[in-house]
Amino acid sequence: MAFQALEALVARHGPTLEWDIIQRGFEFEGQHLYFATKARGIFRPKEMHGGALSIKTIIPRGGRVARYDDSQRGEGVFVYKLQGDDPDNRDNQLLRWAWERSVPLIYFCAVEPGVYQPVWPIFIRGIDRARLECTLSVDDAALTMRELGVPMVADARAVEIRRQYVTVQAKRRLHQARFRLEVLRAYEQRCAVCLLPMPELLDAAHIVADREETGEPVVPNGLALCRLHHGVFDADLMGIRPDGVIELSKAVLATQDGPTLEHAVKVFQGQHLHMPRRREDQPGRHFLEQRYARFRQVG
Ligand SMILES: [Zn+2]
Structure with missing residues (x-):
């Protein structure tokens, strides 16, 4: 339902969403749920069990969004910083849960303070406890939903290649969105x-x-x-x-x-x-x- 609700938001408002729009949340079985909260990077609604629903770029107060914070570790992955400095704290355990079970999440990637490009479904590829970060890849939404619904032995290598490809495309769109915002602002x-x-x-x-x-x-x-x-x-x-x-x-x-x-x-x-x-x-x-x-x- 969260994926569907996001799809509707993006169809209506375009690929980048202001925080005001994201924070309105969505309806699920008569309940009102949030996609994310302002303060937290890793989020699970209290109504949900298991892993996280979404992760979000945390921007330091008054800070700028690092431009290519995620590009140095190979083109086919995103890198996301774990919460705090304990890889086993409550928030990071939500990621671990999602990783072990290959559960898809939403990534609200900051284009600039207060503006996010939602990327989904994302999967955690690995968690590096020493570096306090995890690597993420994006997958094709329609194919993922179909594969989740049909138990079958997926060709792991084929899925890996597909995710790399989709992730490169997603990163490209993200860079374009940042570029557009910066250029339009420069030209007022x-x-x-x-x-x-x-x-x-x-x-x-x-x-x-x-x-x-x-x-x-x-x-x-x-x-x-x-x-x-x-x-x-x-x-x-x-x-x-x-x-x-x-x-x-x-x-x-x-x-x-x-x-x-x-x-x-x-x-x-x-x-x-x-x-x-x-x-x-x-x-x-x-x-x-x-x-x-x-x-x-x-x-
Ligand atoms: Zn003109």
Whole structure:
């Protein structure tokens, strides 16, 4: 029921959820239950027996969410810190219970303070008592539910490979969500080309694409762009000079058409991009140069 309730929340509010939404909880057999509590990292509702229902990133008061806190230990796993410094305390025993019985949990992974990306079903792969941490992998929700319902001998190796793959995807989505929040904040929730102030219609575009080696998901490699200008930029119909001036391709400039092309695209030829106020958020010159070279080549 918790998984289903989360699925409905994500369908309605998108992949990242504010704490206010998470803390409303869900209904189970006429009872109101919580997904998690604000104070605890490892949570089991008092109505539930056995292991934990969810775990959640704990952010130090006034602290920032560590960016790649979980990426250094291989791509196919998440690493989660145990509670406190006793691996056998009550909270950590809930994890142990879930681990020994392969019970799936929910992971509320902090994207920034007060904003979480729920990831589920997650399974505990192992507990490292010395390091006071456990490793987690994500699985496919529909397949997991089917396999839990049908007792059968699962091919452990196949499940392991599948979970690694799903975990890599989940981590990727998480990094994208963080990148988007940071970029949109740097640009004060407006398109860098047209200043459209609607976050629902804004993307965090990469200056150098993330499939390229230098295309890191960092704010100086990002631009907040509305859907239209993101599309125009990605199609190399619009380029940005390293000094921040917008240049349209010859093909666009040569096309004569109605008001959308004129007033939403062509009008920006030669105009300056709207830059973030903080210098460290502004586009990196090396990113702009690399991307502009490609625009010149294509255009
Ligand atoms: Zn725009």
